[in-house]
Amino acid sequence: MAQKKRTEIAELGQFGLIDRLTGKCSYRDTTTFVGVGDDAAVIEPPQGETMLCTTDTFFEGVDFDLTYFPLKHLGYKVVTAGISDILAMNALPSQITVSLGISSKLPVEALDDLYEGIAFACSEQEVELIGGDTRASMTGLVISVTALGHAKKDAIVRRSGAGQNDLICITGNLGAAYMGLQLLERERRVLSEVENPQPKFEGYEYLLEKYLKPRPRTDIVVTLGEENIRPTSMIDLTDGLASDLMQLCKSSSCGVRIYLERIPLARQTTELAEEMHIDPVVAALNGGEDYELLFTVPLAMQEQIMRLGLVDVIGHIVPESKGCYLVTPDGGEIRLKAQGFETSL
């Protein structure tokens, strides 16, 4: 069997490595004036538009496990995570920077894989890589992503704008990424002592894709713009529905009622949850990493928003004094908590 080529990072040096990696990213955005290769990147936002900026950092052993996370997928996922925060402001992303901390035990070919995923996501999402540095890390891989975007000031949607009786809209379905992670962890445990492990993923490919290679919901922001729908508030779902919804309610000084049977779950999510004795609603409420969007619209827009066929309405905004609760089919109310939830009635 042919051995895979292994190039040590030291052979290229820091600048050679940066050139090799950033060279893979070929998408160029019209708003970039200076990209990779200077002290700072320079962006010219369209006349009269504001710039958006957000940073996320991902740590090996905390945010991802390289024993089962293919580096190419990881590259794609960190781009999704970065630009998802721009989308959550109802703006479109245009640039990213990627800063790496790498241990010398990783060969250059591993970083090639990582950047192929980054480059693929950048081309697909039309986002330009405008900067990046690589530093030695004493320990695991660390990836810091800064995402930039631009939008007209009056198009920007904050967490704080939800109003009384507004509808809670959710894109896609929830809990799938969490179940994908549970599946990967289970197979790793089961196969940790096996010489040629053959993990069993049949029937759950969708869950793996949602965890390993989640797509950012750029389509939603584009559609909302085309339909002239401006949500009153918005957040992206990264920490789990309960935590993110409570963040939005805190910012908007309101409470919420969501209905258990309306929470969108994929068939694979409920099937694997059943197999693993996990409540799929708990996966949706607390799992996180869905990278779907949650937003609110006035009640009067119910018909217009449903016609899009892109969202589920799972509840509505109530006064702050009424708190944040999940309503069960029998009318019981369960108080939402940032992690886990408890029965109040």
Added chain:
Amino acid sequence: MAQKKRTEIAELGQFGLIDRLTGKCSYRDTTTFVGVGDDAAVIEPPQGETMLCTTDTFFEGVDFDLTYFPLKHLGYKVVTAGISDILAMNALPSQITVSLGISSKLPVEALDDLYEGIAFACSEQEVELIGGDTRASMTGLVISVTALGHAKKDAIVRRSGAGQNDLICITGNLGAAYMGLQLLERERRVLSEVENPQPKFEGYEYLLEKYLKPRPRTDIVVTLGEENIRPTSMIDLTDGLASDLMQLCKSSSCGVRIYLERIPLARQTTELAEEMHIDPVVAALNGGEDYELLFTVPLAMQEQIMRLGLVDVIGHIVPESKGCYLVTPDGGEIRLKAQGFETSL
């Protein structure tokens, strides 16, 4: 002796911790539309101006050693490092985001110290903290800083604009931060087995300050603007004069001659270098972390630039074919190398 209070990070939770830390930073910039607390920050650059963006990540054990680096100084220094890259484009910084990876062994009070340094630098430099997240890190402290700034497009100075016979100008003096680090490392080695270590720093306070708490050269960019001097190229000195100057020459497709006796060295730098048997010019060429600015101006501006009293002219640009050399007082030429240098004649 009163015990210092120790609060565990878990007591506050992620959101409580972020609120506590970012709450220390009170400077607000007029160009910030949405700051801390939403999915992304939103900036309104002044009409017709471009935005600048740069990211740097700092790793414990690689970029700093917490056994002798006070966290308050570290907070100040990472802000300097971030905004120095904006200054190096001849632009003024206006915002930063700070993303932390923290091990649970650090108490909240340690992070308070770090953010007091960040807050102090932000107030002093008039830079607003507009975002930040904290994540668990399995290992040491990791700090990722994204700096933003804005400038008119025609004011921006790149690395690539140096022309034939342009003068090489340097702010401040070089090698002091490197010697400060050598002093700290020496005292740590000497005192590693001593119970109540009393490190000897008398007479070298300036070197420690240059290493632990370097000031960004905002004053230079402001002065250049006031004097209507637009450098032809610019870079900040972070990797050592040799490496940074060669980066600039590569971008500008030119060579360079710099003169050994013109390299600005502080008295304390030469004194400690002598004491430790280090060549102070090597410290200046390869030491790095000076956070001074290197820029080029046309030969015709020599008088105007010297009159400022803020820079030393250490050499000039030559054709690319003539290479990059350091000229010794006896007329010998030593080829510059990114790390170390070798005699060619």
